[in-house]
Amino acid sequence: MGTGTRHQQFGRYLCLHLIGNLNTYIGKQLGGTDYVRDREAEFTTRHVPKTELLARLATTSEVVSRTLAALSDEVLSEPYPEEVLGYPMTTHYFLTHLNGHLNYHLGQIDYHRRLLTSGQRVTYVQ
Numbered sequence: 001m002g003t004g005t006r007h008q009q010f011g012r013y014l015c016l017h018l019i020g021n022l023n024t025y026i027g028k029q030l031g032g033t034d035y036v037r038d039r040e041a042e043f044t045t046r047h048v049p050k051t052e053l054l055a056r057l058a059t060t061s062e063v064v065s066r067t068l069a070a071l072s073d074e075v076l077s078e079p080y081p082e083e084v085l086g087y088p089m090t091t092h093y094f095l096t097h098l099n100g101h102l103n104y105h106l107g108q109i110d111y112h113r114r115l116l117t118s119g120q121r122v123t124y125v126q
Helices: 006-028 050-070 073-077 091-117
Strands: none
Touching: 006 050, 006 091, 073 091
C-alpha cells in the first residue's frame, strides 16, 4: 500500500475504518478500553505508512481476540451497551451484525486488491 494511487489511498481508508470500528464496538464497548474514535479521520487521513497500519492492525487484533475470548454466554445474551442501529439488541445480535459489516468491507478490500495487482494471485501474510 504505497502512497501513490487513488486505489491505494482507498485501501488505507478502509483499514483505518475497520480499526476504528473494531476498537469502538468490541474494544471499548465490550472490553472496556479507553479508545476514542475519530470516524471522520478514518476517511480523511492521508499517507499513513504501511508499517503504522500494520502495527495498528496487530494491536486491534489483540484487543478483539482478548475481548471476544472473555465474553460469557451470559454477556452475549445481555443487551449490547449502545443502541448503534437505533434500537436495543443483544450483544450476540450486534456481533452478528458487525460480522456482516466486516464481510462487506472484506469484499471491498478484495476488489481493490484486484485493481492494485491486475488480478494477479498474491501471497497473504498472517
